[in-house]
Amino acid sequence: MENINRNKCSCFSFHLFFVFFLVLGRVVLSQNETAMVYIVTLKQPPTLNYLLGLRKSDNDLSYVRRGKLTTRQNQRNCSRSDPHNTCYLIRFQDSLLKRTFKGEIYQKLYSYHYLINGFAVFLSPQQAKKLENRKEVTNVVPDFSVRLATTHTPEFLGLPGGAWVIEGGPDVAGEGIVIGFIDTGIDPTHPSFSDGISTEPYPVPPHFSGACEITKDFPSGSCNRKLIGACHFAASAIARGLFNATEDYASPFDGDGHGTHTASIAAGNHNIPVIVADHHFGNASGMAPHAHIAVYKALYKRFGGFAADIVAAIDQAAQDGVDIISLSITPNRRPPGIATFFNPIDMALLSAVKAGIFVVQAAGNTGPSYKSISSFSPWIFTVGAAAHDRTYSNSIVLGNNVTIPGIGLAPGTDKDALCTLVSAVHALNKTVDSTDLYLGECQDPSQLIQELVQGNILICMYTVRFVLGLSSIKQALDTAENLSAAGVVFLVDPFVTGFQLNPMPMKLPGLIISSADNSKILLQYYNDSLVRNTSSNIIIQFGGSARISGGLQPEYNNSAPKILYYSARGPDPETALLDDADFMKPNLVAPGNFIWGAWTSGATDSVEFGGTSMATPHVTGIAAMIKQKFPNFSPPAIGSALSTTASLYNNQGGPIMAQRTYNNPDLSPSPATPFDMGSGFVNVTAALDPGLILDASYDDFFSFLCGINGSSSTVLNYTSQACGANTMLATDLNLPSITVSKLKQSLAVHRVVKNIAGDESYRVSWSAPYGVSVAIVPNQFFIANRQTQNLTVFMNATMNSTSASFGRIGIYGNRGHVLNVPISVISKTVFNGTDS
Numbered sequence: 001m002e003n004i005n006r007n008k009c010s011c012f013s014f015h016l017f018f019v020f021f022l023v024l025g026r027v028v029l030s031q032n033e034t035a036m037v038y039i040v041t042l043k044q045p046p047t048l049n050y051l052l053g054l055r056k057s058d059n060d061l062s063y064v065r066r067g068k069l070t071t072r073q074n075q076r077n078c079s080r081s082d083p084h085n086t087c088y089l090i091r092f093q094d095s096l097l098k099r100t101f102k103g104e105i106y107q108k109l110y111s112y113h114y115l116i117n118g119f120a121v122f123l124s125p126q127q128a129k130k131l132e133n134r135k136e137v138t139n140v141v142p143d144f145s146v147r148l149a150t151t152h153t154p155e156f157l158g159l160p161g162g163a164w165v166i167e168g169g170p171d172v173a174g175e176g177i178v179i180g181f182i183d184t185g186i187d188p189t190h191p192s193f194s195d196g197i198s199t200e201p202y203p204v205p206p207h208f209s210g211a212c213e214i215t216k217d218f219p220s221g222s223c224n225r226k227l228i229g230a231c232h233f234a235a236s237a238i239a240r241g242l243f244n245a246t247e248d249y250a251s252p253f254d255g256d257g258h259g260t261h262t263a264s265i266a267a268g269n270h271n272i273p274v275i276v277a278d279h280h281f282g283n284a285s286g287m288a289p290h291a292h293i294a295v296y297k298a299l300y301k302r303f304g305g306f307a308a309d310i311v312a313a314i315d316q317a318a319q320d321g322v323d324i325i326s327l328s329i330t331p332n333r334r335p336p337g338i339a340t341f342f343n344p345i346d347m348a349l350l351s352a353v354k355a356g357i358f359v360v361q362a363a364g365n366t367g368p369s370y371k372s373i374s375s376f377s378p379w380i381f382t383v384g385a386a387a388h389d390r391t392y393s394n395s396i397v398l399g400n401n402v403t404i405p406g407i408g409l410a411p412g413t414d415k416d417a418l419c420t421l422v423s424a425v426h427a428l429n430k431t432v433d434s435t436d437l438y439l440g441e442c443q444d445p446s447q448l449i450q451e452l453v454q455g456n457i458l459i460c461m462y463t464v465r466f467v468l469g470l471s472s473i474k475q476a477l478d479t480a481e482n483l484s485a486a487g488v489v490f491l492v493d494p495f496v497t498g499f500q501l502n503p504m505p506m507k508l509p510g511l512i513i514s515s516a517d518n519s520k521i522l523l524q525y526y527n528d529s530l531v532r533n534t535s536s537n538i539i540i541q542f543g544g545s546a547r548i549s550g551g552l553q554p555e556y557n558n559s560a561p562k563i564l565y566y567s568a569r570g571p572d573p574e575t576a577l578l579d580d581a582d583f584m585k586p587n588l589v590a591p592g593n594f595i596w597g598a599w600t601s602g603a604t605d606s607v608e609f610g611g612t613s614m615a616t617p618h619v620t621g622i623a624a625m626i627k628q629k630f631p632n633f634s635p636p637a638i639g640s641a642l643s644t645t646a647s648l649y650n651n652q653g654g655p656i657m658a659q660r661t662y663n664n665p666d667l668s669p670s671p672a673t674p675f676d677m678g679s680g681f682v683n684v685t686a687a688l689d690p691g692l693i694l695d696a697s698y699d700d701f702f703s704f705l706c707g708i709n710g711s712s713s714t715v716l717n718y719t720s721q722a723c724g725a726n727t728m729l730a731t732d733l734n735l736p737s738i739t740v741s742k743l744k745q746s747l748a749v750h751r752v753v754k755n756i757a758g759d760e761s762y763r764v765s766w767s768a769p770y771g772v773s774v775a776i777v778p779n780q781f782f783i784a785n786r787q788t789q790n791l792t793v794f795m796n797a798t799m800n801s802t803s804a805s806f807g808r809i810g811i812y813g814n815r816g817h818v819l820n821v822p823i824s825v826i827s828k829t830v831f832n833g834t835d836s
Contacts, residue, residue: 018408022399023800036237037109037143037308038128039344041118042136045720047086048115048318048355089113101127109235110312113780114319115351116344117720120308123237138717140343143236145332147304148184148258148613172200174288174624178208178228178384179267180322181617182313182329183259185232185297188222192268195225198290206229210294210320215251222252229294229320233313236306243366248300256301258613262328265616267291267624278819279447287684288628294322299329302469307331309571316812317353323627325349325357326620328613330364330374330568334576339708340376341574346716355380358627358635362612363586364568370675371578372568373585379701380731383624384568385592385615386561386656386681394511394551395680396489398429398525404518406489408504412550413457419486421526421544426598427452438465438487439675442476448563453483457546459526462490462512473504473512481508487548491519503597509548515664559650561645561681563658564593564671565665567612570675571739571804571826580741580826582730585783586678587639587737588646590618622684627789629688630756636696636734643736644694644811644819646680656681673806674822680738691760691817692753692783696734738793738809739824744773745831749793751821753811755783760813769805769825773798778807797828 068681090111097108097119107122120143123131132140186193193204202225208227214220223230230252237243245321249255264272268286296313299305310329317325335343349359363384364374375382394408399418413419423438427448432439440461458480465471473490480488487509494516504512513519529544567589574581592615619642626638633641650656658672659665705715707727716722730741731749738749761782768774783789793809804826811819 011169020621021705029552035122035124035239035266036128037120037122037239037306038131038147039118039139039141039143039308040131040137040313041112041116041139041344041717042096043138043720044089044092044117044136046115046117046351047089047113048351049720052354055620065276084344086113089117093117093119096134097121100131100134107182107239107307109239112234112311112348113317115315115348115355115720120236120312122499138720140410143306144335144343144357145300145304145306146310146329146345147332148256148329149300157307172290173511174267174291174628175200176205176292176623177288177624177627178205178292178294178320178322179263179288179322179324179326179620179624180229180294180296180317180320181263181266181326182296182298182310182317183254183262183326184256184299184301185254186227186230186261186263186293186295187254187260188218188224188227188230188252190264192264192284192286193224193227193293194269195227197269197272200290202226202290205292205321208292208321210295210316210322213252215253217249217251217253226293226322227295228292230297231260231295231316232297232751233316234300235310235312236308237300237303240306242303243300244302247468248302249421252295252297254297255690256299258328259295259297259299262613262617263293263295265614266326266621267293287618288624291621291624291628293765294320305329311344311348314345314352317375318352318357319549322357324620324623325352325359325616326425327359327361328611328616330362330366334573335376336576338710338714339574339705340572340576340581341378341705342711342714342718349378350379350698350701350719353635353701357637359639360616360623363615364501365566365611365613367567367569368565368658368662368665370579371571371573372570373570373572374568375585376572376574376581377582378583378704378730378735379635379698381619381635381642382587383612383616383680384586384589384677385564385612386589386677387564387593388560388591390556390614391555392553393555394509395549396513396522396546397549398522398546399529400525402521402525404512404513404522405515406513406518408506408551410487410506410508410510410548410551413487413509413548415547416796417695418545418547420456420542421459421489421529421546422452422456422542423526424448424461426530426539426542427458438463440470441465441471442479443471443486445479448479448483450483453480453485453715455484455486455507456542457487457548458483458485460488460490461493462492462496465494467496475506477506477508477510480510489522489546489548490511491523492516493519503730511548511551515615531640557656559652559654561586561589561656562669563589563649563656563676565659565662566613567592567676570678571741571824574741576630582739583733583735584674584678584737584739584824588619588642588679588682589677590615590682592618619682622687625684626687633693634695634697637693640695640736641687641690642682642690643679644821645683645690646678646820647683648680673804674739674824675804679820679822689757689817690819691757691813691815692751692755692762692811692819694734694736694751700728700733704730736819737822737824740795740826742827742829743795744824744829745795746794747829749795751791751793752788753783753791753819754788755785757785757817758815759784760815760817762789762811762813762817764809766809766823768795769823769830770805771797771799771801771806772823772825774807774823793823795823795825797830800830801828802826816818 094515109120172388212223269284296312298309312554366372441461531541572581572585655671657669658676807823809821
């Protein structure tokens with residue numbers, strides 16, 4: 001299949017020359033200038049705007065599809081005069097740079113032309129100012145960094161007995177849908193991505209035109225009918241001197257594991273055995289096993305990623321024809337400017353939504369702080385992380401019968417015998433420099449005396465160096481194994497508090513004591529049990545002993561779901577000064593802890609099982625199933641189906657709870673609010689039959705942006721469209737939630753529902769937020785198939801308060817459809833300053 005294994009990937013060719021130019025080092029402009037990467041947008045509209053102008057209706061994307069398929073032909077048959085031609089746009093960009101910087105050194109990294117018309121370029125700040133003054137240029141923005149934010153979860157989400165059965169089984173779930181993953185790449189050798197497992201036909205969708213980059217690390221044949229496209233983007237990282245082609249893999253191959261994992265969660269093949277560290281943990285499946293995967297690698301283990309590379313990946317994914325974009329990443333800081341939405345990534349994603357692409361993004365792992373969300377825009381579907389009902393418990397039983405819990409997917413020691421405890425710092429060779437602060441991390445077996453470690457449980461310290469990637473659990477396990485230890489236990493340094501610790505699979509008995517307080521208890525027992533020479537204080541006997549219980553067997557008695565402490569929280573900050581936006585974030589929560597899935601053979605360190613990064617692909621896969629069933633759904637309609645049908649209750653019938661603290665997060669949970677969980681926990685079966693939807697359009701989001709005070713020029717710069725007289729308040733975006741940051745006396749909010757099911761009668765009920773009275777008109781209605789119904793929500797402040805309060809609207813159909821619309825009101829004012 002020619003489009004699957006093409007040798008030169010078009011997304012890569014844009015910066016291939018730059019890699020060659022920089023192979024010996026970074027560009028140096030002068031001794032007095034430090035070059036930076038800038039993202040530049042131009043006034044002339046991108047290719048997408050022209051293609052959308054050919055539509056016969058708002059829902060007709062056929063011209064967009066055909067335009068994607070002919071883009072590469074246009075590049076080869078380049079017209080110098082047709083302003084809608086992709087190649088023309090690229091030539092114009094090149095000409096602009098040459099005219100602006102005659103005789104000067106610069107390097108163009110990427111051409112953006114499909115979703116936005118612009119480029120990424122390596123310049124000095126003085127050159128950037130010169131470019132900014134050109135009449136053809138609208139924006140010159142400094143590049144910025146971004147960061148990376150399953151066997152049982154299909155069962156927990158009810159897929160085997162619900163959605164999969166209803167829609168024809170896992171072998172057809174997601175059929176014909178292409179998911180674009182912007183992540184750390186993929187390991188194509190994993191069986192989760194084979195096209196030979198399914199018994200159903202597996203043709204490459206005709207609307208997809210992507211290519212497969214061929215390299216030594218990603219040889220011919222890596223792509224197939226399942227994995228249908230793969231490219232990598234690293235020009236910005238290369239320009240900064242951060243990229244190492246050997247360690248980071250100059251190819252789509254995944255050297256980290258994160259991208260392989262997220263792709264398998266969303267769309268990995270059904271019933272794939274999970275074998276880690278020689279232990280079998282069951283069989284895994286993606287949410288939509290029959291969906292297709294396209295990979296756009298723009299993130300790397302050692303340094304994360306950069307916006308210039310991410311935007312290039314988004315632009316290419318949209319041009320290739322993906323149906324969904326999955327982003328398990330967040331920016332490292334809130335974007336500056338008049339609103340957080342105005343940044344190159346979010347605005348590129350707005351254009352993707354304009355092209356009919358559903359965009360899913362991780363909320364971020366910066367919780368549980370209020371207003372810690374890292375996904376900002378209303379056109380992006382933001383996913384938080386919740387715990388599901390499966391846990392793996394491990395523990396160590398000390399010689400004094402004290403049991404200390406820990407984490408670790410490992411076998412136990414002999415249950416009938418205790419092993420001696422030996423700390424690494426007390427088993428050092430005499431030649432080792434004892435002043436080294438990190439000797440207790442067990443990173444080098446040559447530093448330790450084997451006779452002292454052999455047959456005993458080795459105590460290692462888990463310091464912040466593990467979090468920073470300077471030390472690894474894998475290396476410590478190799479040390480213990482090389483020295484024939486009976487097991488290993490990691491004690492957590494107090495400075496690691498607040499970091500998420502993943503339960504590492506281990507071949508030999510072991511665990512991590514994840515609590516600093518519990519680590520102190522074990523260390524105190526160990527020190528008190530040492531027998532020392534009374535005169536020299538030298539240790540003459542290790543008196544402490546213990547046995548490791550083991551943690552290979554799952555337990556299913558957990559109350560779930562519950563919002564995990566690290567899942568980022570709302571409300572959504574509209575500005576870098578933390579002014580609140582009038583819409584809800586996150587949109588939804590999904591399973592985000594301990595998610596089994598594929599991992600890459602190229603990863604050398606611990607496996608990451610949790611985070612909003614892992615919650616995101618659950619929703620991505622479910623969205624693929626919705627798109628498969630309702631191919632004409634717009635991106636907001638897909639988001640509505642997911643949101644209005646979400647569950648508000650845990651598996652025991654009580655309210656979903658939210659963890660509130662880093663330390664001992666299960667000691668003081670409280671009921672989750674919409675700023676913790678959005679609309680609730682994803683309900684797959686209900687999302688495939690929502691009854692009513694709340695839809696929105698690109699024009700609505702455009703009008704909303706134009707309504708932001710002082711935004712007209714910025715909107716024009718990013719969209720190539722001038723704001724008109726009609727603008728829209730954020731509260732009137734037809735979203736499946738209502739958020740009011742400042743309720744001054746009273747407000748009327750409007751929503752429109754559309755019936756995508758059979759004729760049905762509905763009644764409307766509600767619970768008002770504290771300090772607010774609510775009335776809804778009408779409170780009951782009949783609606784026929786494909787018809788719409790207007791709803792008006794009247795809210796009045798009944799008290800002055802700056803504390804957020806929450807309510808809900810329930811819309812109940814007589815045929816069983818139920819819609820849930822959360823209400824959030826932050827500041828409430830009964831009288832303004834002039835009233836008496």
